Amino acid sequence: MLGSRVDVTDVRLPRFPVFLPMASCPRRCVYCHQGEITGEGGVPPASVKESLARLETPHEICYFGGSFTCLPEEQRGAYLDAVRSAPDGSVVRFSTHPLCVAGPVLRGLSTHPVSMIELGVSSLDDTVLAACNRGYTGEFALGVMDLVMREGYRLGVQLMTGLPGQSEESSLEDLRRIALLRDRAGAPAVSLRIYPCLVLEKTGLSEMFRRGDYSAPSLDHAVLHAGRMLREAKRLGFLVQRVGLHDTPSLSTNVVAGPYHPAFGELARSVELVACLLEANPAGPWEIDGRRRSMLFGHDRYGLRHLADRTGLSPSRIEELIRFKEVMTGRRGTNDVPGD
Ligand code: SF4
Known part of the structure; x- marks a missing residue:
């Protein structure tokens, strides 16, 4: 066809x-x-x-x-x-x-x-x-x-x-x-x-x-x-x-x-990341692809604050529970396709 x-x-x-x-x-x-x-x-x-x-x-x-x-x-x-x-x-x-x-x-x-x-x-x-x-x-x-x-x-x-x-x-x-x-x-x-x-x-x-x-x-x-x-x-x-x-x-x-908001999509992706983290482990610790760091720390730490809200933990405690995993390939994240 x-x-x-x-x-x-x-x-x-x-x-x-x-x-x-x-x-x-x-x-x-x-x-x-x-x-x-x-x-x-x-x-x-x-x-x-x-x-x-x-x-x-x-x-x-x-x-x-x-x-x-x-x-x-x-x-x-x-x-x-x-x-x-x-x-x-x-x-x-x-x-x-x-x-x-x-x-x-x-x-x-x-x-x-x-x-x-x-x-x-x-x-x-x-x-x-x-x-x-x-x-x-x-x-x-x-x-x-x-x-x-x-x-x-x-x-x-x-x-x-x-x-x-x-x-x-x-x-x-x-x-x-x-x-x-x-x-x-x-x-x-x-x-x-x-x-x-x-x-x-x-x-x-x-x-x-x-x-x-x-x-x-x-x-x-x-x-x-x-x-x-x-x-x-x-x-x-x-x-x-x-x-x-x-x-x-x-x-x-x-x-x-x-x-x-000029970065509406990035904020929404932060919410999505937090949902994924909580599904994987409701109370942490969490290991996160280093390329997604900005989804937690960008825009006045929007993602981090959202994760704190969802868990009841303080932002500083959340930071202790996160480990960023550095990925050595030049590939995009699994769900990302080139945007416009
Ligand atoms: S471009 Fe046309 S079809 Fe699309 S939202 Fe506007 S009026 Fe509706």
Whole structure:
């Protein structure tokens, strides 16, 4: 079934991101204003082609920020054809909305080296999806994921935390449902991105927030939520590509409320590390890969303080109970894949 699909199990190409903010989105999600996040407008296919022709090594071309498969066929084809200008061995991935994925659209991609299709799913909880104006149910989104996997494409799923009406348990249940689907489809690894919901200017959510119909979670609460999701995601065998939004000056100046932090992902990874340590040994001592030192001592010792909170031990006692193991290989941590 893979045919021209790229087996990307080991794709580790440098990325060439192209942002197409809100391009052809079928509806406006309540929290979204992509232009505010990226601070960019769309790039026409001819400009992409020119830039790609100047690359000297193969890249993974990433069309992010809109609903790629909802673009008019001609425009979508032009963006895909532009990839042919990149050096041989280059591949393409894109993000899209679940409402824009159907069998014929997927089959139309078969002559292109598609490395991954990322679905912006947000949640599988019907109440949350309705509150966010996503336009589909959790069952529908699962059906689309199933289709992507069964057509032989590598699947990426983008989930969010802190959405209107969403609980931590509902997020964890989303992960379990996706893992079950993946296992039934016999698909290889599924990649995840986990984004915290922020209240941005000029969005429906900012109106809800100002009316008092939505309260944004605190940074601490959101980091714990994302950290627990990360732990569950890894336990279920997902590859987690990113936790937290890519920080830009435009994003930080447009946040009205919500758990904005430029190192949100690192804080969540600290929570995940602490969960792993406590599962291995609730009271210590702990041996930790030296490359993860910053997850305990970075950001004003966030991880260390969290471990102290969880155990009731003092930070100085925790330090006595930790031994860092220096690893001599140049390899990344087991669950890390190149982020963007
Ligand atoms: S969240 Fe995604 S699908 Fe929704 S409006 Fe924004 S870019 Fe479009």
